Amino acid sequence: MENHKRITHQMGVRALGAFSGGLDSMIAAKVLIDQGIEVEVVSFSSPFFTSDAGRTGAMQLGIPWREIDYSQTIISLLRNPPSGFGNNCNPCIDCHAGMFRKLGEIASVEEFDLIFSGEVVGQRPMSQNRGSLNRVARLSGFQEMLLRPLSAKLLPPTDLEKRGLVDRSRLLRLSGRSRKAQILIAEENGFQYKAPGGGCLLTDPNYCSRLKMLMDIPGLLNETTARLIRYGRIFRLSEDTIGLIGRSEEDNARLEELALTGEKITYALPDRPGPTGVLIGNRDNLEKLVSLVTQYAKK
Numbered sequence: 001m002e003n004h005k006r007i008t009h010q011m012g013v014r015a016l017g018a019f020s021g022g023l024d025s026m027i028a029a030k031v032l033i034d035q036g037i038e039v040e041v042v043s044f045s046s047p048f049f050t051s052d053a054g055r056t057g058a059m060q061l062g063i064p065w066r067e068i069d070y071s072q073t074i075i076s077l078l079r080n081p082p083s084g085f086g087n088n089c090n091p092c093i094d095c096h097a098g099m100f101r102k103l104g105e106i107a108s109v110e111e112f113d114l115i116f117s118g119e120v121v122g123q124r125p126m127s128q129n130r131g132s133l134n135r136v137a138r139l140s141g142f143q144e145m146l147l148r149p150l151s152a153k154l155l156p157p158t159d160l161e162k163r164g165l166v167d168r169s170r171l172l173r174l175s176g177r178s179r180k181a182q183i184l185i186a187e188e189n190g191f192q193y194k195a196p197g198g199g200c201l202l203t204d205p206n207y208c209s210r211l212k213m214l215m216d217i218p219g220l221l222n223e224t225t226a227r228l229i230r231y232g233r234i235f236r237l238s239e240d241t242i243g244l245i246g247r248s249e250e251d252n253a254r255l256e257e258l259a260l261t262g263e264k265i266t267y268a269l270p271d272r273p274g275p276t277g278v279l280i281g282n283r284d285n286l287e288k289l290v291s292l293v294t295q296y297a298k299k
């Protein structure tokens with residue numbers, strides 16, 4: 001008689017999912033809910049992506065949701081991603097592995113039986129081909145607990161399926177980049193979902209080139225500076241300093257607010273309207289910042 005829990009249906013089985021609130025993660029959760037599995041989900045937040053869609057998606061499904069601040073992990077991965085970057089500044093393989101590691105740690109403490117995600121084989125050429133999915137699972141350290149319900153029938157049966165915790169016959173065999181099948185399922189279930197893609201700034205080429213400028217200067221990348229560089233024009237003021245100049249009132253307001261929390265120097269002309277400038281780096285470059293603010297105020 002094996003020691004593993006073996007049951008004939010999925011009642012009493014608990015699953016914890018990585019949940020962006022996008023189409024794939026909504027359907028992955030629904031597939032498990034439909035088996036009678038008790039599903040809870042986690043959305044990750046950082047300067048590069050938010051958990052907002054996750055919260056609203058979980059509300060739609062009526063399942064418990066929690067947020068994990070992933071900022072420190074993703075920032076340290078940006079400094080040194082063991083598996084490298086995707087097309088832009090996105091260390092997707094290590095990022096996914098890190099998320100599953102967090103889920104696995106929670107699952108072990110809180111006695112979840114499995115962790116899952118909405119990954120689909122072949123959906124992203126670099127990070128969701130079969131090799132990458134295997135690598136992510138291995139790197140996470142929780143390979144034996146990890147299920148990909150959307151592509152499960154195209155992947156070797158997991159221990160979870162063999163043990164009868166999950167009914168493999170009711171998992172899906174989705175693959176590739178087309179989301180037609182997912183859209184159909186979403187429509188059948190009346191899901192409101194956010195448009196696929198575009199949720200992570202690290203995949204945005206414009207943001208990535210700003211981030212590279214920031215990362216090029218040792219010690220400048222942190223949570224605040226990663227948020228600050230979303231706004232305004234960016235200038236390399238010297239070897240060790242970056243300047244930001246607001247392009248609009250909204251930019252100015254965001255720059256001021258973020259600079260205040262990150263204790264960065266800001267400058268705005270005292271006597272007439274103009275942009276807000278923020279200095280990231282060496283204070284000796286303040287004059288250069290003042291000169292840029294004056295120049296753009298004239299414009």
Ligand code: SF4
Nearest residue numbers: 090091092095096200
């Ligand atoms: S797109 Fe962004 S959030 Fe998603 S795995 Fe890649 S780095 Fe992480």
